[in-house]
Amino acid sequence: MEKQAIGIMGGTFDPIHYGHLVTAEAARVAFNLKKVFFVPSGRPPHKEGQTVSSKEARFLMTVLAVTSNNDFTVSRIEIDRPGKSYAYDTVRYFKESYPDNDIYFITGADAIKEILNWHKVNKLLDYCYFVAATRPGYDLEDLKARELSVLPEEKLAKIFTIEVPAMAISSSDIKKRVQNKDPIKYLLPENVEAYILKESLYVDSES
Secondary structure: OOOEEEEEEEEOOOOOOHHHHHHHHHHHHHOOOOEEEEEEOOOOHHHOOOOOOOHHHHHHHHHHHHOOOOOEEEOOHHHHOOOOOOHHHHHHHHHHHOOOEEEEEEEEHHHHHOHHHOOOHHHHHHHOEEEEEEOOOOOHHHHHHOOOOOOOHHHHOOEEEEEOHHHHOOHHHHHHHHHOOOOOEOOEOHHHHHHHHHOOOOOOOOO
8 A cells, every 4th residue: 555645834924925825735746645734833933033023913814725625634732842943853743643644844944055054964964854835936956956966965865846826925925015005905815814813913023
């Protein structure tokens, strides 16, 4: 019997948008994932010193965004876990919870550029595959040949890429648009937009 697989979509999700959702769906189809778990970061180490919305606000926006897709679900593992949120700890948790499944960690190509700086990256690549979502025309093979060439060949082989046109949408741009009173409709689900407006998220640089 073919081994089943699950996906982990990690991120700050501040806010979650259609780029995240399109990426998760593309990975689900491409790698035949039975489920994609969205995992909002609790304390994202790469956001140290930056203003980030509350954990519960980001969790709720993620729940609102995925509620209409039965193949998507949201995990509180990083929200509830004390300390910094490392991908290694999260992937290890899912590996222990789903020992008979391959695990695909879904992220953006920009994050893959920084993977050598990730916590316990070599052990992390023992536990899972990586799916790097790229804009059309992005050359992951060139990245592998340069920045990632220090990784062993068998670990480089565990990094895949998928092209996602919606990667042009970004959370930082959405926040700027809210601050500037520009429209954000059709960049993210309507219920997430409604929550942002109701809670007055991102209305100024300090929110």
